[in-house]
Amino acid sequence: MLYLIGIGLGNELDITLRGLEAVKKCNFIYLESYTSKINARKPEFEKLYGREIILADRNMVENKASEIIKRAKVKDVAFLVIGDALSATTHISLLMQAKEESVETEVIHNASILNAVSDTGLSLYKFGKTVSIPFQNNDIETPYVLLKENLSINAHTLFLLDLIPMEDVFMTVNEAIEYLLRTETKKKLNLFSKSTMVVACCGFGSEDSVIKYGKAAEIASEEFTKFPQCLIVPSKLHFMEEDYLKIISKD
């Protein structure tokens, strides 16, 4: 049996009761640790689960998934994903492999950055396509083009920012703003400027998460030390959305 379990955004305690119950009966527990970061380390998980966990990097999941599947054929295996099991990071290929090999599967969901952005007061119904900004972005225009697409239908844009969690390397909202300003200078479509209002979202799901709403230039001049981070470029705001953003940005 293969369990794909979302463990939430905050720390080891964010797993659901159903997720915890499943983990406790598993013989092998893999923690996918290359697409996001949570405020807990291996020992904290192991203490809660009463089991050893195996940190799974991209290579292990994408190239050696057969080891996970092989084990799931004869034993109970948990594959833990930070945030939600299938949101913003797809592990569908793992599920597909399992199904192809007739391994039973169960998905146990949890909160994701895709719904935690509702902490900002922005309506989830009004978000357009989610956009990722990679580290190597000098010649990349897709995030800017997607911003244009979203703005054209009056939709907010959530930018997910690249990261290498195992090396504690995270793209910052400042770098994301820099990317958008640089691409604006190249493409000149009048989508983004130093006075565009943006929302910095840092370390959502933890007690000391940070939300800051302001002009791109102001946000870019601040230092945010909570990770991971994402950036929202809102479209036209409903007055309730704007009022709420102003209130929480004063904290």
Ligand SMILES: C[S@@+](CC[C@H](N)C(=O)[O-])C[C@H]1O[C@@H](n2cnc3c(N)ncnc32)[C@H](O)[C@@H]1O
């Ligand atoms: C590839 S997504 C992984 C999504 C995860 N599976 C989930 O459901 O939340 C990782 C990116 O989402 C954003 N992100 C994830 N967790 C976050 C958090 N707690 N606070 C702010 N941004 C976060 C960051 O931009 C990060 O680089």
